[in-house]
């Protein structure tokens with residue numbers, strides 16, 4: 001995972017509410033034991049026709065949405081199953097950020113651990129983003145997003161991301177190292193409970 | 199300061215407090231592992247040369263991609279297809295390599311992870327419990343703080359027995375009144391999700407309170423907490439009481455003898471103090487409820503079975519769901535022809551669920567053209583059901599009786615619903631394609647599922663005599 005502090009890209013718009021992780025990646029693709037190569041299965045039941053060809057009516061197959069690194073999704077994106085295969089498939093597909101007015105808890109937590117930035121904006125900004133095709137600039141340092149026209153921001157908003165997750169994404173580092181550095185405290189906790197066995 | 203049940207459990211497990219820069223380090227008492235969300239986590243441990251830190255706090259089984267036909271040799275798993283079979287073999291290998299005891303096919307303790315944790319007595323009040331599975335919320339029925347995590351976090355727990363967490367908010371769901379006859383815990387939780395919506399609980403841990411909850415058996419409480427995630431909540435909890443303690447007494451992994459009695463004394467403290475504040479509170483009147491079913495493609499699209507379906511909202515947001523489900527607004531859902539009935543899943547595959555199903559099926563026949571699958575939640579449930587002769591009731595009625603597992607709840611093992619077919623299912627998710635590509639799912643209680651199997655269409659269980667009052671403890 002390589003770190004980044006800014007994403008600038010046109011957006012792909014998937015204006016559907018309550019998109020659950022079963023839609024992001026259906027269960028039959030979860031038999032993998034790897035985290036690689038799941039991009040081709042992203043939105044599989046919406047994306048492909050019965051004969052395996054791409055369905056031209058599906059939003060992400062439309063030319064203006066292709067190649068986007070930012071997904072603008074309807075309200076409550078990522079609800080349902082805890083499968084981390086959902087962010088794995090979206091990053092492999094090419095996304096680095098998901099913007100919505102609401103993002104489900106577990107999906108949000110999983111995304112933060114995989115370099116997929118979950119951006120929650122208010123309703124007005126969300127509606128604006130759903131209706132437009134300009135580039136969007138996401139800046140992790142200042143925790144802001146901007147809609148860009150000719151290199152000028154025409155609308156701004158700030159978003160929340162906790163310092164720790166932000167640091168890890170910007171550094172491209174995972175969170176396990178930090179957790180393991182807490183081992184003395186963890187051992188002390190167990191000892192205090194009379195439950196330290198090593 | 200008065201505290202909620204959640205705060206008591208949370209506070210007792212904070213190893214390092216959260217601050218602006220870093221989340222809290224939260225200690226995990228019990229980690230449940232299964233074959234679908236663990237392989238990539240084991241890979242990370244292997245790559246870094248890390249051991250599983252607390253094997254004694256790790257309970258592993260296989261449930262999601264396993265066959266529901268008998269497995270006597272490892273060759274028998276091949277019925278689920280090469281990729282799922284490889285995943286099962288990987289779980290066996292990983293558990294061997296890391297020294298984790300696995301409730302394998304030869305174990306009579308195998309089953310759906312959220313069924314066996316309580317059944318073995320590993321699930322206890324006041325514990326923190328996690329699993330790479332969103333329905334970990336089930337265990338909150340015992341007054342545990344239990345929530346689903348992703349695979350990266352599975353790796354964190356395996357390596358450190360801890361998680362990095364921000365403290366969630368709290369929500370009280372107060373249930374007023376008693377459930378009427380013929381209305382079950384499943385109907386209540388569907389009504390709650392209908393009220394809250396599928397995102398109403400986002401960021402919150404729910405505590406379910408009220409007389410209807412206190413009067414409920416543990417199976418019902420687990421059904422309620424199980425579906426907390428369907429309202430978007432992080433977890434659901436119920437304060438432990440004598441019903442909880444009686445359930446746990448004598449279970450294999452619960453404390454025994456004097457240790458049990460002193461545990462009970464501690465567990466009795468686990469309730470929300472008078473005057474403790476919740477971030478949000480909602481109230482539901484149980485006494486006016488009817489049996490509930492879903493009619494759309496998320497679990498918040500819920501209706502009483504005896505009412506016409508609601509109108510489509512003007513913004514078009516339900517158009518796709520109505521079209522997918524091939525249902526019409528303003529018409530009753532009762533009477534809609536059914537192709538498949540599934541009784542199973544971590545929501546409703548415990549012994550009382552199977553008894554409720556059998557009570558309606560007894561002496562009746564599954565309607566011509568309907569396939570009914572009954573899948574016990576664990577091998578233990580299977581054994582108990584068979585000792586009561588329930589298997590015979592199911593098979594005499596024309597239903598299939600299987601080995602335990604997740605089965606048709608998510609269709610990973612080949613137990614799927616054909617495209618376009620309508621399934622009445624006791625599981626928890628009616629998402630598009632959840633039970634098979636193009637499958638149309640109506641979520642319901644075991645009683646409603648059984649009644650629909652006999653009628654051949656979505657049916658009100660109250661119209662079928664012989665129904666037990668499964669609510670009276």
Ligand code: SF4
Pocket residue numbers: 261262310311312331333542543544545603604607608625626
């Ligand atoms: S029964 Fe269904 S919801 Fe429960 S753990 Fe299995 S797949 Fe998940």
